[in-house]
Amino acid sequence: MTDQLDHAEETGSRDIGRRRFLGYLIAAPTLAVGVSWIAGDNPANAAVPTLPQPEDIFDLGDLQNLAAAATSALISVQVNKDGTASFALHRCEVGQGITTAVAMLIAEELDLPLDKVSITLADALPELLMNQLTGGSNSIRSIGLPVRSAAALARSRLVATAAAKWDVPAEEITTADGVLRHGSGRSADYGSLAEAAAVSTTVTVEAPTLKDPKDYRIVGTPQNRIDALDAVTGRKQYVLDLPVPDAKPTMVRRPPTINGKPNAVRNEDAVRAMPGVLDIAVVTYGVAVRCETFGQCIDALRALDVEWAAGTVDGESDESVLGKIKRAQLPLAVPPLGALTVEAEFTFMFSSNAALEPDNAIADVRSDRAEIWATLKVPIVAQGDIAAMLGLPLDKVAVHVVTGGGSFGRHLFHDVALEAAEISKKMGKPVKLSWSRTDALRQGRAHPMSVSRIRASHLLGNVLTFEQRHTSSETSFSHGLGEMITNFAAELPIAGNLSFAESIFLLSQSVPYNFGVVTQLLNEVPLKFNTGSMRNIYSPNTVCAIELVVDQLAAKMKKDPVAFRREFLRDDRLRAVLEKAVEVGQWGKSMAPMTAQGIGLHGEYRGAVAVLVEIDCRPETVNRPVEHGVTGPRVTKAVIVVDAGLPINPRGLEAQMIGGLNDAIATALTSSMHIVDGLPLEGSWDNYFYTRQWNTPPEVEVVVMPPTTGQPSGAGELGVAPAFAAVACAYARATGTMPTTFPINHGTLSFEPFPTQPYTHESPTDGLDSAF
Amino acid sequence: MSQHTFTVNGAQVTVDVADDVRLLWVLRDILGVTGPKYGCGINVCKACTSHINGKAFNPCSVPVSKIKSTDEITTIEGLPATVGKDLHPMQEAWLEEDVAQCGYCQPGQIMAAVALVRKVRAEGRQITDADLDTLRNICRCGTYQRIRKAIKKGAQRM
Numbered sequence: 001m002t003d004q005l006d007h008a009e010e011t012g013s014r015d016i017g018r019r020r021f022l023g024y025l026i027a028a029p030t031l032a033v034g035v036s037w038i039a040g041d042n043p044a045n046a047a048v049p050t051l052p053q054p055e056d057i058f059d060l061g062d063l064q065n066l067a068a069a070a071t072s073a074l075i076s077v078q079v080n081k082d083g084t085a086s087f088a089l090h091r092c093e094v095g096q097g098i099t100t101a102v103a104m105l106i107a108e109e110l111d112l113p114l115d116k117v118s119i120t121l122a123d124a125l126p127e128l129l130m131n132q133l134t135g136g137s138n139s140i141r142s143i144g145l146p147v148r149s150a151a152a153l154a155r156s157r158l159v160a161t162a163a164a165k166w167d168v169p170a171e172e173i174t175t176a177d178g179v180l181r182h183g184s185g186r187s188a189d190y191g192s193l194a195e196a197a198a199v200s201t202t203v204t205v206e207a208p209t210l211k212d213p214k215d216y217r218i219v220g221t222p223q224n225r226i227d228a229l230d231a232v233t234g235r236k237q238y239v240l241d242l243p244v245p246d247a248k249p250t251m252v253r254r255p256p257t258i259n260g261k262p263n264a265v266r267n268e269d270a271v272r273a274m275p276g277v278l279d280i281a282v283v284t285y286g287v288a289v290r291c292e293t294f295g296q297c298i299d300a301l302r303a304l305d306v307e308w309a310a311g312t313v314d315g316e317s318d319e320s321v322l323g324k325i326k327r328a329q330l331p332l333a334v335p336p337l338g339a340l341t342v343e344a345e346f347t348f349m350f351s352s353n354a355a356l357e358p359d360n361a362i363a364d365v366r367s368d369r370a371e372i373w374a375t376l377k378v379p380i381v382a383q384g385d386i387a388a389m390l391g392l393p394l395d396k397v398a399v400h401v402v403t404g405g406g407s408f409g410r411h412l413f414h415d416v417a418l419e420a421a422e423i424s425k426k427m428g429k430p431v432k433l434s435w436s437r438t439d440a441l442r443q444g445r446a447h448p449m450s451v452s453r454i455r456a457s458h459l460l461g462n463v464l465t466f467e468q469r470h471t472s473s474e475t476s477f478s479h480g481l482g483e484m485i486t487n488f489a490a491e492l493p494i495a496g497n498l499s500f501a502e503s504i505f506l507l508s509q510s511v512p513y514n515f516g517v518v519t520q521l522l523n524e525v526p527l528k529f530n531t532g533s534m535r536n537i538y539s540p541n542t543v544c545a546i547e548l549v550v551d552q553l554a555a556k557m558k559k560d561p562v563a564f565r566r567e568f569l570r571d572d573r574l575r576a577v578l579e580k581a582v583e584v585g586q587w588g589k590s591m592a593p594m595t596a597q598g599i600g601l602h603g604e605y606r607g608a609v610a611v612l613v614e615i616d617c618r619p620e621t622v623n624r625p626v627e628h629g630v631t632g633p634r635v636t637k638a639v640i641v642v643d644a645g646l647p648i649n650p651r652g653l654e655a656q657m658i659g660g661l662n663d664a665i666a667t668a669l670t671s672s673m674h675i676v677d678g679l680p681l682e683g684s685w686d687n688y689f690y691t692r693q694w695n696t697p698p699e700v701e702v703v704v705m706p707p708t709t710g711q712p713s714g715a716g717e718l719g720v721a722p723a724f725a726a727v728a729c730a731y732a733r734a735t736g737t738m739p740t741t742f743p744i745n746h747g748t749l750s751f752e753p754f755p756t757q758p759y760t761h762e763s764p765t766d767g768l769d770s771a772f
Numbered sequence: 773m774s775q776h777t778f779t780v781n782g783a784q785v786t787v788d789v790a791d792d793v794r795l796l797w798v799l800r801d802i803l804g805v806t807g808p809k810y811g812c813g814i815n816v817c818k819a820c821t822s823h824i825n826g827k828a829f830n831p832c833s834v835p836v837s838k839i840k841s842t843d844e845i846t847t848i849e850g851l852p853a854t855v856g857k858d859l860h861p862m863q864e865a866w867l868e869e870d871v872a873q874c875g876y877c878q879p880g881q882i883m884a885a886v887a888l889v890r891k892v893r894a895e896g897r898q899i900t901d902a903d904l905d906t907l908r909n910i911c912r913c914g915t916y917q918r919i920r921k922a923i924k925k926g927a928q929r930m
Contacts, residue, residue: 095874095913224870231875232863232882234807234848241806249801275773275790293789293797298813356811356819356912357876405809405876406912437812628816629908651870655915659873662914685817685910694905696916763794763813767833770815771824772891 023153023205026076031161031197033153034076035146035207075146077106077154083178083191085110085154088122091143092134092377093227094355094407095659096716097652100225101140102147104649108218109151109211111175112190119226124379124399134377135412135533137605137714140648144712152208158190161197213646213710220707222651227403239360239373239402240434247362247430248278250423251297252286253304254443256756257311257678258529262287266305274300281426285443288423290431295763298436302758312528314678318449321527321675322347325451325471328525332455334465334517342552343455347741348541350473350673350680351447352688353534354440357405363420364430369396374417375404382414386421408663409533413445413476436760438683446673446680447534448473448527452545456515456553463553463568466515470505470542474524476531505538511546512603513568535663536604539721541742543602544668547725548738561599561729562587573608573708574601577641580703585612585639594618595636598730602722605714608643611661611722613697615730626694628686630670630750633734635727637699640719645709653715654702660719661700662691668727670695672746683754683761689745778839780805781850787836795831795839796820799847807848807879811910818909821880821887822847826854828887848879851886862886865926873913881909881919889927899927 026032078086087106093099103117110117125132155175162180163170165188174181181187213219230236255261262282271289272280276296281288289300336343361374370390376382379399387397404411420433435444450472457465505522520542554564562582569575578601581587587597594617601610614637624631640657647653670689673680682688732738741747754761777786780803787802796813799805799822808831811819815833822831823846824839831845839845846853851860859867862882872878884907892899904920911919 095872095876097873224867225872227875228867228870228872231872231878232848232866233852233859234879236875237806238809238876240800240810243804249797276793293793293801294810294813295793295797295801296790299792354912355874355876356809356817356910357874358810404874406874408912434810437814437817655870655873655918658917659914662911662916684812684814690910690912691914691916692910693907693916693920696914698901698904698920700917761814764815764833765792765794765835765838767794767815767830768824768838771827771829772887 023149023207025157025199025203025205027200027202028078028198030081030194031079031154031157032076033150033157035149035153075143075150077110077150079154079158079190079194079197081191081194083189084116084118085112085151086118086120087147088120090122090125090132091139092121092375092401092404092407092411094375094404094411096656097225097649098134098139099227100223100652101648102143103226104218104223105144105147106151108216109148110155112178114218114223114226116178121401121403123401124376124383132378132380137716137718140712141606141714148210149208152210153205156208157197158193161193162188165196219648220646220650223649224651236403238357238405239362239375240432242362242373242402244362244364244373244430244432247364247432248290248292249294249297250288250290250431250433251294251301251436251760252283252288252419252439253301253306253758254286254439255308255311257314258443259285259313260311261285261309263307263309266307267303271300271303274303279427279429281423283419283422283426285419288427290427290429294434298760298763301760302762311678316527316675316678318349318675321449321473322451324525324527325449325473328523329451329453329471330469330521330523332453332467332469333519334455334457334467336455337457340459341455341457342549342556344545344549344552344738345451345453345740346541346545346548348450348452349742349746350449350675351534351667351671352441352444352673352682353408353410353447353532354444355404355406355408355410358435358437358440359410359416359444360432360434361417361420362430362432363417363424365390365421365424370421371398371400372417372421373400373402374414374420375407375411376401376414376417377407377411378414382417385414386418389418390421390425408535409447410445413532437685438754438759438761441682441684441688442680442759443530445476445530445532448475448529448531450541452542454545454549456549458553458557461557463513463515465517466511466513468520468542468546469523470520470538471523471525473527473529474531475533475537508537508539508604509542510603512571512574512601513550514570515568535660536717536720539602539604540664540667540724543600543721544724544728544742547600548728548732551729551732552738560588565599565601571603571608573643574603574610577601577608577610577643577705580641580705581610581612581639584641584701584703587612592618594734596730596734598726598728598733600722600725600729602725604721605718606645606709606711607713607715607718609719609722610641611719611726612639613637613723613726613730615727615734617731617734624694629692629694630689630745631694632669632745633731634695635665635697638697638723639701639703640723641703641705642718643705643708644715644718645711645713646707647704648712650704653704656715657702657719658700660717661723662696664720664723665695665727666691667743668724668731669743670745672743674746674749679756681749681753683759687751687753689750776836776839777841779844781846782853789836791837792835795834795836795845798836799831805847805849809876809880811877818884819877819880821883821909823883823887826890828884848883851883860886861929862922862926865922865929868925869918869922871915871918871922873915877909877911881911884909885919885923885926886930889923889930899924
């Protein structure tokens with residue numbers, strides 16, 4: 001072994017900011033490196049800003065970063081003999097582009113072409129503890145630095161290996177496009193040194209120097225998704241596409257109310273005799289049928305005659321839930337001051353985070369082991385729950401994380417994977433379980449109804465107080481994030497014994513204006529709906545409420561909405577994106593009657609966004625006929641300006657902004673759940689009116705601001721809240737009436753609901769009639 | 773059970789399955805052609821959009837017995853073959869615009885887009901925003917703006 005290699009194996013560490021990294025050369029046939037990321041000293045007691053809110057100091061992502069810090073030891077990059085690099089990502093790809101962004105970081109630090117980096121999704125790794133959670137728009141924020149460090153270490157090891165082989169100083173070796181070069185003319189591609197650079201015993205090494213951002217050639221440049229070709233050719237595989245042997249199509253007949261349970265099946269033998277039916281099993285929340293095809297599952301589950309027991313919210317309706325929420329509202333502190341007060345209350349109806357890919361999972365449960373395939377953002381918790389349910393040791397339950405067809409919060413939970421395991425155990429066979437579309441909407445998790453009340457007071461051109469009381473039906477965070485809070489509560493710069501929901505609220509919310517005394521409080525009503533977070537959690541609703549009231553305050557002070565925001569903003573990054581949006585979107589231009597511009601601002605995840613939209617509320621637009629669809633006002637144009645701190649992939653960032661905009665248009669104008677007698681009425685996509693082509697803006701421009709902070713912000717959820725606010729504010733300006741219930745069309749039921757039993761609809765037979 | 777013979781992506785297939793099983797499940801569960809996706813099963817979300825004799829349709833809503841032996845079914849996997857290249861111009865446009873996010877709806881989107889362009893062209897017109905507004909395919913990631921750009925671009929090359 002040469003001097004250079006001996007030197008490289010000395011134990012060392014490197015401080016980056018306040019975090020310390022340890023590098024490892026991992027014993028493997030070809031070069032494998034890892035870094036461990038050790039939390040440094042606690043942050044020093046910073047000067048307390050004027051009137052701080054918790055989110056300003058320490059946000060949800062910081063908390064996740066901290067939770068991830070201690071357990072990043074397995075961040076590892078492998079260099080293969082074909083010159084490619086591999087990385088098993090301990091996060092879940094559901095469309096947000098995390099695999100592409102991570103591939104870019106690795107390609108950057110390793111000096112490899114992007115197409116030579118291959119990313120797979122890691123199985124559930126219990127040793128990662130809570131560092132295997134995909135959520136809170138936190139992936140790049142929490143793992144970006146360790147991933148870059150690992151890639152940089154791999155590069156430095158390759159350089160050291162070449163230096164030893166060529167007997168030249170390492171500093172004289174350059175790397176580019178996967179090739180090492182020396183001035184003497186010698187060169188080698190990475191693959192040719194992948195074995196020589198490997199070690200047979202894992203050792204700690206000097207932590208690497210990261211590339212200077214000014215030398216970036218990939219990070220910060222627009223790149224296409226690494227899975228795009230697979231997506232457009234139909235080769236991209238989702239859970240239902242996996243050819244797991246004997247995992248036959250399986251579906252479940254479900255109860256007439258949320259979380260109802262089966263008492264008895266009256267015609268099991270008759271259904272078992274139907275074509276294609278293989279197995280039937282009574283499970284916790286229904287009756288499962290396993291068949292040769294999913295079509296036969298639909299026929300069989302519809303034919304089942306089941307006696308049902310009550311569910312958990314029987315008899316609850318929109319009205320009853322709203323009543324309970326209003327009774328649970330926390331009091332406002334400042335009394336109404338007549339003409340000096342602006343007060344408003346906004347109701348946000350239940351909405352569904354269901355992805356287009358219905359909830360599904362494959363389970364192969366045997367007597368002594370189990371194997372699960374599912375899209376899971378918290379796979380460790382899923383693995384633990386499944387193992388407990390099956391009565392198997394954790395290491396006998398393999399959980400494979402599969403790329404998902406959307407998530408929007410849905411895959412934080414593992415309900416469907418747990419159910420698949422239960423069915424497989426009861427049937428004694430592998431199952432490929434899919435919820436029906438109606439199951440996903442009626443029994444799947446929903447973002448709960450909430451009411452946001454705001455009271456603001458102003459005097460002599462100043463806003464003196466701004467109070468927000470946000471009250472919600474319970475949002476479930478049972479996916480295990482709670483452990484992080486427990487573990488790190490002592491680290492939080494906020495006092496008190498907060499519940500988890502309150503913590504999430506405090507760590508994600510702030511009012512970006514100089515409004516004197518600002519308070520934002522959350523209360524939740526413990527109703528047993530199946531709930532969970534939807535993209536951007538509380539913020540779309542709270543920010544919509546804030547920005548509508550900001551426009552009201554501006555109107556009372558006879559100020560233009562943008563002029564008012566300029567005057568009261570207390571955040572320079574928001575100010576900058578506002579000015580850019582005003583310029584690009586031509587704020588204040590002449591608009592026809594019943595059309596208007598609206599502006600919404602929001603900072604979160606250490607990013608800042610301004611959205612400027614134009615809405616058309618003219619009758620000829622609102623009343624456009626679309627069969628089995630809803631139309632209503634149309635957002636005709638949107639400008640989204642985003643400051644993401646350090647944009648990794650501007651093209652992916654732009655995609656997330658566009659997606660957030662379309663989500664916001666849906667929740668502002670068209671999409672909600674109507675709860676009647678303990679069940680949502682919505683049963684399919686022409687009931688749940690997510691944004692469609694006829695309601696999406698023909699014109700959208702996304703402006704990605706140049707790097708500001710040097711650190712990437714969150715991206716996946718960042719655009720939803722400001723877009724929601726902008727649409728609501730534009731609607732209020734166009735119609736002259738501030739909307740107070742969202743979506744604005746909730747009062748009109750625009751479809752004929754499916755029956756309550758059975759509700760998974762029979763497939764039509766007339767599909768050829770609509771061919772075009 | 774009865775036998776059904778037709779053409780899928782240029783190859784003749786014969787399947788033994790009950791008459792009323794919808795074609796989507798014959799493709800996915802029996803033939804292993806998984807490009808067309810299940811998103812609703814009632815011809816609403818359009819994630820399974822494929823072509824029958826060149827026209828867009830939704831196999832979730834067609835019993836296999838309605839498929840004639842002369843019918844040619846094309847799924848996303850067989851689309852490039854319709855132009856004799858590795859990728860159809862619409863797929864190339866899709867890549868250039870980096871349309872897909874999660875990708876689940878994209879096979880159906882592309883199949884619908886190709887059929888829409890052919891239909892509009894048969895009417896002697898260029899594709900318009902009003903034409904794009906008629907597409908019912910849901911993209912729950914909300915990639916609609918890039919879909920619109922890609923269709924306009926792909927149409928120019930078809």
